[in-house]
Amino acid sequence: MRIAVLSGKGGTGKTFVSVNLACAAEKAAYVDCDVEEPNGHLFLNPDTTSKAPVTVMVPDVDMDKCIRCRKCVDFCKYNALALVKDKMLVFYEVCHSCGGCALLCPVRAIIEKERAIGTIEEGNSGNVRVLTGCLNTGEVSGVPIIKGLMNKLPKDGDIVIDCPPGSACIVMESIREADYCVLVAEPTLFGVHNLSMVYDLVSLFDKPFGVVLNKCLPGENPAEQFCARHQIKILATIFYDEELGRLNSNGHIVAREDKRYRELFERLLEELRKEAVS
Ligand code: SF4
Ligand code: SF4
Numbered sequence: 001m002r003i004a005v006l007s008g009k010g011g012t013g014k015t016f017v018s019v020n021l022a023c024a025a026e027k028a029a030y031v032d033c034d035v036e037e038p039n040g041h042l043f044l045n046p047d048t049t050s051k052a053p054v055t056v057m058v059p060d061v062d063m064d065k066c067i068r069c070r071k072c073v074d075f076c077k078y079n080a081l082a083l084v085k086d087k088m089l090v091f092y093e094v095c096h097s098c099g100g101c102a103l104l105c106p107v108r109a110i111i112e113k114e115r116a117i118g119t120i121e122e123g124n125s126g127n128v129r130v131l132t133g134c135l136n137t138g139e140v141s142g143v144p145i146i147k148g149l150m151n152k153l154p155k156d157g158d159i160v161i162d163c164p165p166g167s168a169c170i171v172m173e174s175i176r177e178a179d180y181c182v183l184v185a186e187p188t189l190f191g192v193h194n195l196s197m198v199y200d201l202v203s204l205f206d207k208p209f210g211v212v213l214n215k216c217l218p219g220e221n222p223a224e225q226f227c228a229r230h231q232i233k234i235l236a237t238i239f240y241d242e243e244l245g246r247l248n249s250n251g252h253i254v255a256r257e258d259k260r261y262r263e264l265f266e267r268l269l270e271e272l273r274k275e276a277v278s
Contacts, residue, residue: 001276002153004161004178006171006202007185008194010037013214013238014184016248018162019043020255021182022128024265027157031149033174034164035118035133035142043253046123046130054133054148055114056097061088065109072101072110093140118145120152126256129154146173153177158269167201175202180276181209182235187221195223199230210235210275212268233275236268
């Protein structure tokens with residue numbers, strides 16, 4: 001089963017839920033798609049078995065062949081090319097690797113070359129295969145790294161995809177392969193705002209989904225009320241617990257260290273399996 005874990009912002013407990021779900025499974029892969037700030041490996045501490053660059057194709061202009069017709073500059077909708085004082089400037093960070101400029105150049109002055117934008121690391125942590133995408137500093141889009149991660153998903157066992165926060169195109173790419181989405185939410189009005197963002201996204205993609213409420217206290221819970229209003233299934237409620245906070249902030253995996261939490265995440269996994277087939 002492929003489970004995508006999302007939240008409208010960082011810090012709600014998305015990675016906490018993801019790594020613990022993966023550890024509660026018999027055999028699982030944890031896929032860190034939060035490529036700007038991957039941190040699941042800090043908990044899972046995997047051995048690294050491989051580290052491969054992720055590359056995209058970008059234009060390389062031969063100015064000896066170029067006749068300065070500006071066709072490529074006018075064509076590029078991302079403004080990645082500029083002809084300035086007889087020199088072609090290429091702004092690689094905003095190039096979307098469409099290849100159009102190379103195709104339409106009348107004198108074949110443009111060839112495409114590979115450019116590294118990040119890496120994918122693979123390793124193991126007990127029962128969990130760990131795949132981590134990492135975008136190089138200053139790069140604009142991590143989508144090619146997410147695509148690279150999706151091509152490496154194992155064929156067997158459960159797969160937990162730790163999505164980037166928010167609801168941008170990089171999140172859409174992360175949930176594309178998922179059978180079920182878990183939305184992690186905090187019990188505050190701000191939490192409701194973030195929950196509604198990812199609720200809209202999974203509804204748009206027509207993915208089955210449910211909510212995990214995290215850091216809850218007894219009493220009024222606006223996120224719970226939001227779920228009731230929209231008839232959203234609450235899969236689990238995790239209460240604020242100092243011991244849990246201490247273990248988690250020290251990089252421990254509670255499902256591996258505390259029987260109560262192991263059982264909680266095993267129950268959650270069971271619930272997800274039932275929900276995905278219903
Ligand atoms: S389309 Fe080709 S010839 Fe025209 S400006 Fe661009 S690189 Fe030069
Ligand atoms: S490959 Fe596409 S996006 Fe990149 S510079 Fe050429 S036309 Fe622009």
